[in-house]
Amino acid sequence: MSTERRVPRARPETLAKRTEILRAATATFGAKGYNRGPLTEIADQVGMTHAGILHHFGSKDQLLLEVLRYRDETDVAGLANQRIPDGIELFRHLVRTAFANEHRSGIVQAYAVLSAESVTDDHPGRPYFEDRYRTLRREIRDAFTRVCAERGMTVPETVDRAAAGILAVMDGLQVQWLLAPDDVELAEASAFAIDALVRAVIDPAPSALGDATG
Numbered sequence: 001m002s003t004e005r006r007v008p009r010a011r012p013e014t015l016a017k018r019t020e021i022l023r024a025a026t027a028t029f030g031a032k033g034y035n036r037g038p039l040t041e042i043a044d045q046v047g048m049t050h051a052g053i054l055h056h057f058g059s060k061d062q063l064l065l066e067v068l069r070y071r072d073e074t075d076v077a078g079l080a081n082q083r084i085p086d087g088i089e090l091f092r093h094l095v096r097t098a099f100a101n102e103h104r105s106g107i108v109q110a111y112a113v114l115s116a117e118s119v120t121d122d123h124p125g126r127p128y129f130e131d132r133y134r135t136l137r138r139e140i141r142d143a144f145t146r147v148c149a150e151r152g153m154t155v156p157e158t159v160d161r162a163a164a165g166i167l168a169v170m171d172g173l174q175v176q177w178l179l180a181p182d183d184v185e186l187a188e189a190s191a192f193a194i195d196a197l198v199r200a201v202i203d204p205a206p207s208a209l210g211d212a213t214g
Helices: 012-036 039-045 050-057 060-076 088-101 105-117 126-150 159-179 186-202
Strands: none
Touching (some): 012 050, 012 060, 039 050, 050 060, 060 105, 088 159, 088 186, 105 159, 126 159, 126 186, 159 186
Protein backbone atom coordinates (compact mmCIF):
# COMPACT_ATOMS: atom_id res chain seq x y z
CA MET A 1 0.00 0.00 0.00
CA SER A 2 1.35 3.40 -0.98
CA THR A 3 2.17 5.77 1.87
CA GLU A 4 2.73 8.76 -0.41
CA ARG A 5 0.97 11.83 0.94
CA ARG A 6 -1.27 13.56 -1.53
CA VAL A 7 -1.22 17.35 -1.48
CA PRO A 8 -4.72 18.67 -2.10
CA ARG A 9 -5.15 20.93 -5.09
CA ALA A 10 -6.07 24.52 -4.44
CA ARG A 11 -9.63 25.41 -5.40
CA PRO A 12 -10.11 27.70 -8.43
CA GLU A 13 -11.40 30.51 -6.23
CA THR A 14 -8.31 30.22 -4.02
CA LEU A 15 -6.00 30.41 -7.04
CA ALA A 16 -7.94 33.41 -8.34
CA LYS A 17 -7.59 35.19 -4.99
CA ARG A 18 -3.86 34.46 -4.84
CA THR A 19 -3.44 35.94 -8.32
CA GLU A 20 -5.40 39.02 -7.26
CA ILE A 21 -3.13 39.42 -4.23
CA LEU A 22 -0.01 39.02 -6.38
CA ARG A 23 -1.20 41.73 -8.76
CA ALA A 24 -1.93 44.07 -5.86
CA ALA A 25 1.44 43.31 -4.27
CA THR A 26 3.19 43.95 -7.59
CA ALA A 27 1.57 47.39 -7.75
CA THR A 28 2.39 48.23 -4.12
CA PHE A 29 5.99 46.99 -4.19
CA GLY A 30 6.51 48.72 -7.52
CA ALA A 31 5.26 52.05 -6.15
CA LYS A 32 6.80 51.92 -2.66
CA GLY A 33 9.40 49.19 -2.66
CA TYR A 34 9.43 46.08 -0.52
CA ASN A 35 10.37 47.61 2.82
CA ARG A 36 7.92 50.53 2.62
CA GLY A 37 5.08 48.65 0.90
CA PRO A 38 2.74 47.62 3.74
CA LEU A 39 0.73 44.42 3.72
CA THR A 40 -2.26 46.40 4.97
CA GLU A 41 -2.31 48.39 1.73
CA ILE A 42 -2.19 45.20 -0.32
CA ALA A 43 -4.97 43.72 1.80
CA ASP A 44 -7.15 46.80 1.31
CA GLN A 45 -6.82 46.52 -2.47
CA VAL A 46 -8.21 42.98 -2.49
CA GLY A 47 -10.81 43.39 0.26
CA MET A 48 -8.98 41.30 2.85
CA THR A 49 -7.29 41.69 6.20
CA HIS A 50 -3.56 41.63 6.95
CA ALA A 51 -4.11 38.18 8.48
CA GLY A 52 -5.83 37.03 5.29
CA ILE A 53 -2.74 37.85 3.24
CA LEU A 54 -0.58 35.91 5.68
CA HIS A 55 -3.00 32.98 5.46
CA HIS A 56 -2.31 32.72 1.74
CA PHE A 57 1.44 33.40 1.75
CA GLY A 58 2.73 32.90 5.28
CA SER A 59 4.95 35.99 5.45
CA LYS A 60 5.78 39.20 3.64
CA ASP A 61 9.11 37.68 2.51
CA GLN A 62 7.29 34.74 0.96
CA LEU A 63 4.82 37.08 -0.74
CA LEU A 64 7.75 38.95 -2.28
CA LEU A 65 9.20 35.72 -3.67
CA GLU A 66 5.82 34.76 -5.10
CA VAL A 67 5.54 38.19 -6.74
CA LEU A 68 8.91 37.62 -8.41
CA ARG A 69 7.88 34.17 -9.60
CA TYR A 70 4.62 35.63 -10.90
CA ARG A 71 6.64 38.16 -12.87
CA ASP A 72 8.73 35.36 -14.38
CA GLU A 73 5.61 33.46 -15.38
CA THR A 74 4.31 36.44 -17.34
CA ASP A 75 7.53 36.43 -19.38
CA VAL A 76 7.10 32.85 -20.61
CA ALA A 77 3.31 32.48 -20.57
CA GLY A 78 3.04 32.36 -24.36
CA LEU A 79 6.07 30.15 -25.00
CA ALA A 80 6.14 26.43 -25.67
CA ASN A 81 6.63 24.53 -22.40
CA GLN A 82 6.85 27.95 -20.66
CA ARG A 83 10.61 28.06 -21.27
CA ILE A 84 12.69 30.61 -23.13
CA PRO A 85 14.11 29.35 -26.46
CA ASP A 86 17.73 28.77 -27.43
CA GLY A 87 20.05 30.05 -30.14
CA ILE A 88 19.07 33.08 -32.18
CA GLU A 89 15.47 32.64 -31.02
CA LEU A 90 16.51 33.59 -27.49
CA PHE A 91 17.64 37.02 -28.68
CA ARG A 92 14.40 37.45 -30.63
CA HIS A 93 12.51 36.50 -27.47
CA LEU A 94 14.35 39.21 -25.53
CA VAL A 95 13.32 41.77 -28.13
CA ARG A 96 9.70 40.58 -28.01
CA THR A 97 9.83 40.85 -24.21
CA ALA A 98 10.88 44.50 -24.50
CA PHE A 99 7.93 45.19 -26.80
CA ALA A 100 5.58 43.40 -24.39
CA ASN A 101 6.96 45.39 -21.47
CA GLU A 102 5.76 48.64 -23.02
CA HIS A 103 2.23 47.45 -22.21
CA ARG A 104 2.85 46.28 -18.62
CA SER A 105 4.50 49.18 -16.87
CA GLY A 106 3.38 47.97 -13.43
CA ILE A 107 5.36 44.75 -13.65
CA VAL A 108 8.34 46.59 -15.16
CA GLN A 109 8.27 49.14 -12.33
CA ALA A 110 8.07 46.45 -9.65
CA TYR A 111 11.00 44.59 -11.19
CA ALA A 112 13.11 47.75 -11.46
CA VAL A 113 12.42 48.78 -7.86
CA LEU A 114 12.91 45.33 -6.33
CA SER A 115 16.06 44.52 -8.31
CA ALA A 116 17.63 47.82 -7.19
CA GLU A 117 16.60 47.21 -3.57
CA SER A 118 18.02 43.67 -3.66
CA VAL A 119 21.63 44.90 -3.58
CA THR A 120 21.12 46.09 0.02
CA ASP A 121 22.13 43.95 2.99
CA ASP A 122 19.74 41.18 4.04
CA HIS A 123 17.12 41.96 1.39
CA PRO A 124 14.91 38.85 1.01
CA GLY A 125 14.93 39.17 -2.78
CA ARG A 126 18.73 39.18 -3.13
CA PRO A 127 19.18 35.40 -3.62
CA TYR A 128 16.44 35.46 -6.27
CA PHE A 129 18.11 38.22 -8.29
CA GLU A 130 21.59 36.73 -7.88
CA ASP A 131 20.30 33.44 -9.25
CA ARG A 132 18.22 35.13 -11.95
CA TYR A 133 21.14 37.10 -13.39
CA ARG A 134 23.48 34.11 -13.12
CA THR A 135 20.97 31.93 -14.97
CA LEU A 136 20.22 34.52 -17.65
CA ARG A 137 23.92 35.13 -18.32
CA ARG A 138 24.43 31.40 -18.73
CA GLU A 139 21.43 31.05 -21.04
CA ILE A 140 22.66 33.92 -23.21
CA ARG A 141 26.16 32.42 -23.34
CA ASP A 142 24.62 29.09 -24.38
CA ALA A 143 22.60 30.84 -27.09
CA PHE A 144 25.74 32.49 -28.42
CA THR A 145 27.52 29.12 -28.35
CA ARG A 146 24.78 27.56 -30.47
CA VAL A 147 24.73 30.44 -32.95
CA CYS A 148 28.51 30.28 -33.31
CA ALA A 149 28.41 26.50 -33.81
CA GLU A 150 25.78 26.90 -36.54
CA ARG A 151 28.08 29.39 -38.27
CA GLY A 152 31.14 27.16 -37.89
CA MET A 153 33.00 29.70 -35.79
CA THR A 154 34.79 29.54 -32.46
CA VAL A 155 33.00 31.18 -29.58
CA PRO A 156 34.84 34.47 -28.98
CA GLU A 157 35.97 35.54 -25.53
CA THR A 158 33.68 38.59 -25.74
CA VAL A 159 30.62 36.40 -25.17
CA ASP A 160 30.57 36.92 -21.38
CA ARG A 161 30.76 40.69 -21.80
CA ALA A 162 27.95 40.61 -24.34
CA ALA A 163 25.75 38.51 -22.05
CA ALA A 164 26.17 40.93 -19.16
CA GLY A 165 25.78 43.87 -21.53
CA ILE A 166 22.47 42.67 -22.97
CA LEU A 167 20.95 42.34 -19.50
CA ALA A 168 22.35 45.71 -18.43
CA VAL A 169 20.92 47.40 -21.51
CA MET A 170 17.47 45.89 -21.05
CA ASP A 171 17.24 46.74 -17.36
CA GLY A 172 18.80 50.18 -17.73
CA LEU A 173 16.46 51.15 -20.55
CA GLN A 174 13.51 50.10 -18.42
CA VAL A 175 14.55 52.59 -15.74
CA GLN A 176 14.99 55.38 -18.30
CA TRP A 177 11.61 54.55 -19.84
CA LEU A 178 9.84 54.55 -16.47
CA LEU A 179 11.29 57.99 -15.73
CA ALA A 180 10.64 59.46 -19.19
CA PRO A 181 8.22 57.30 -21.22
CA ASP A 182 7.67 60.06 -23.80
CA ASP A 183 11.40 60.44 -24.45
CA VAL A 184 12.65 56.84 -24.45
CA GLU A 185 11.49 54.15 -26.87
CA LEU A 186 11.83 51.09 -24.64
CA ALA A 187 11.19 48.44 -27.29
CA GLU A 188 12.99 50.01 -30.24
CA ALA A 189 16.02 51.05 -28.18
CA SER A 190 16.22 47.56 -26.63
CA ALA A 191 16.01 45.91 -30.08
CA PHE A 192 18.73 48.22 -31.42
CA ALA A 193 21.09 47.51 -28.53
CA ILE A 194 20.50 43.73 -28.47
CA ASP A 195 21.08 43.52 -32.22
CA ALA A 196 24.29 45.54 -31.89
CA LEU A 197 25.64 43.31 -29.13
CA VAL A 198 24.75 40.11 -30.99
CA ARG A 199 26.49 41.44 -34.10
CA ALA A 200 29.55 42.37 -32.04
CA VAL A 201 29.93 38.71 -31.07
CA ILE A 202 29.01 36.84 -34.25
CA ASP A 203 30.23 39.39 -36.81
CA PRO A 204 32.93 41.43 -35.04
CA ALA A 205 34.35 44.55 -36.63
CA PRO A 206 37.09 46.99 -35.53
CA SER A 207 35.92 49.29 -32.76
CA ALA A 208 34.55 52.61 -33.96
CA LEU A 209 35.97 54.14 -30.76
CA GLY A 210 39.52 53.00 -31.29
CA ASP A 211 41.44 52.59 -28.05
CA ALA A 212 39.01 54.10 -25.57
CA THR A 213 41.04 53.01 -22.53
CA GLY A 214 43.97 55.32 -23.09
